[in-house]
Amino acid sequence: MVSFGWGQVYDYSATPHGSDGYNIANFRIYVPESVDTVYGIYTSMTHLGGDSRAIVNDTDMRALCTESQFALMGVQVDNMHMETGVGNALLDAQSDFAQQSGHPEIEFSPLYFEGYSWGGQWSYHFTVWRPDLVIGFVTMKGGYHDTTDAGLAVNVPGYMFIGENDLDYRITNLTGIFLDHRPLDALWTLAMEQGAGHTRITDRTLLDTYFHHVISLRVPDEISIHEPVALLPV
Numbered sequence: 001m002v003s004f005g006w007g008q009v010y011d012y013s014a015t016p017h018g019s020d021g022y023n024i025a026n027f028r029i030y031v032p033e034s035v036d037t038v039y040g041i042y043t044s045m046t047h048l049g050g051d052s053r054a055i056v057n058d059t060d061m062r063a064l065c066t067e068s069q070f071a072l073m074g075v076q077v078d079n080m081h082m083e084t085g086v087g088n089a090l091l092d093a094q095s096d097f098a099q100q101s102g103h104p105e106i107e108f109s110p111l112y113f114e115g116y117s118w119g120g121q122w123s124y125h126f127t128v129w130r131p132d133l134v135i136g137f138v139t140m141k142g143g144y145h146d147t148t149d150a151g152l153a154v155n156v157p158g159y160m161f162i163g164e165n166d167l168d169y170r171i172t173n174l175t176g177i178f179l180d181h182r183p184l185d186a187l188w189t190l191a192m193e194q195g196a197g198h199t200r201i202t203d204r205t206l207l208d209t210y211f212h213h214v215i216s217l218r219v220p221d222e223i224s225i226h227e228p229v230a231l232l233p234v
Helices: 053-057 059-068 086-101 104-108 118-129 151-155 168-184 204-218
Strands: 007-013 025-032 040-045 070-077 111-116 134-140 158-163 188-193
Touching (some): 025 059, 040 059, 059 070, 070 086, 086 104, 111 118, 111 204, 118 134
Parallel strands (some): 111 134, 158 188
Antiparallel strands (some): 007 025, 025 070
């Protein structure tokens, strides 16, 4: 545990078992000191081989989460397929963080994902796997999102970004998923960043506004700290 003045930071590393197909699953969470009840976890996912755990040091992101009564989590993982057990590793991390922090609600806190490239694919795959746990997601410019039926994930608000000058397969991947699921009333938006290639969306006004809007629609005003949160339908 590390103290940052504004709150506490905790680490957890998952150990793969049996048939698990991942090797690395490291998690770090920031819990604001002024937040009595954590209503959700803002989870930042980054590119292939990357490590987003340093996000917990970002002053602006800490402020965003504090004002929203959220925790902030960064992740280092090496597999994006939930059947490998890597999704369960995140759930195990939540359980461990609940004990470390003295915030039992963190075990059940719903997740909001912001993912870039491979991290966006991870975020989308988790949402398809456990849509009941996801408030909303942002995926930026990944090219290998699962293109099969998203199931109940169509009920989870999502913001999908492609780059005008990115490689064709990345543009085609997300565009195809969006078009396939819009007839199913998927709560998703597809946006093209003009003149941009395979770069992260850095417009925090846009991203933060979307975050605020989605959590206002999805997160109930009151939650129990000892049971899963029933997210509101849109």
